[in-house]
Amino acid sequence: MGKLIYSGIASLDGYVADRDGNFDWAAPNEEVHGFVNDLDRDVGTFLIGRRMYAVMEVWETMGTADSPPVIQDFARIWQAADKVVYSTTLTQPRTKRTTVESRFDPEAVRRLKETSSKPLGIGGPTLAAAAIEAGLVDEYQIFLNPVVVGGGLRFLPDGLGLRLELLAEHKFGNGVVYLNYRTLS
Numbered sequence: 001m002g003k004l005i006y007s008g009i010a011s012l013d014g015y016v017a018d019r020d021g022n023f024d025w026a027a028p029n030e031e032v033h034g035f036v037n038d039l040d041r042d043v044g045t046f047l048i049g050r051r052m053y054a055v056m057e058v059w060e061t062m063g064t065a066d067s068p069p070v071i072q073d074f075a076r077i078w079q080a081a082d083k084v085v086y087s088t089t090l091t092q093p094r095t096k097r098t099t100v101e102s103r104f105d106p107e108a109v110r111r112l113k114e115t116s117s118k119p120l121g122i123g124g125p126t127l128a129a130a131a132i133e134a135g136l137v138d139e140y141q142i143f144l145n146p147v148v149v150g151g152g153l154r155f156l157p158d159g160l161g162l163r164l165e166l167l168a169e170h171k172f173g174n175g176v177v178y179l180n181y182r183t184l185s
Contacts, residue, residue: 002044002116003138004109006128007036010155011147016125018149025147029174032143033070039141040077044118047109047131050087052124060095084112086127106134129157139182140164146175 009026010016017023028036048056056078063075083098090100101108104127113120113136122128122137131137142155164181171177 002113002118002120004047004113004120004122004131004136005043005139005141006122006131006137007039007141008123008125008128008155009143009145011145011149013148013150014155015149015152016155018152021152025149026145028143028176029172030068030070031172032174032176032178033074035170035172035178036143037070037073037077040074040081040121042119043077043081043121044116045082045084045112045120046078047084047086047120047122047127049124049127050085050090052127053083053085053087053090056123057095081121104130106131106136109134109136125153125155125157132157132160132162137183139167139180141178141180144177144179 008016009023009028011018011025016026018025046056059075059078063072063079065072067075079096081097083093083095085093085098085100086102086104087100088102093100109120109131122131128137163184165184166179167182168180169178
């Protein structure tokens with residue numbers, strides 16, 4: 001059975017984007033990017049919303065021979081994985097190995113987890129909130145950046161109550177801290 005892992009980069013105060021929707025402060029350096037690559041290497045399917053898809057679809061053509069090795073590596077990881085995009089406005093995928101669903105169906109994701117031999121990644125706080133509320137997220141991977149943005153789009157939804165167990169932590173040279181938690185039942 002595949003586990004569902006919610007992964008993201010956040011400010012120290014818990015936001016993935018500021019009030020204006022900016023997240024340029026979250027761009028990973030080579031050390032962090034390489035670490036993310038290693039985490040995502042085994043993901044069989046990425047579940048993402050339309051906005052996250054708009055950000056990530058560039059990986060379909062990035063990673064050419066003149067790109068840094070860490071970029072080439074992530075492009076291969078992205079292109080090798082299946083993608084499910086949840087969108088009420090997008091009707092056709094713009095990338096390979098991608099399907100579009102008009103709505104998030106917790107039971108369909110539950111079945112996908114049951115039949116998958118690889119981990120599934122979920123990205124984007126809005127979609128992740130629906131999966132969290134449905135009790136589908138097994139692990140959380142958060143990269144806390146040494147920046148406070150004071151408001152915006154939260155990594156975790158308000159009103160959430162969870163018990164978690166710390167599985168791993170790592171500090172990077174640029175001050176980013178990685179935390180990996182497992183959901184306790």
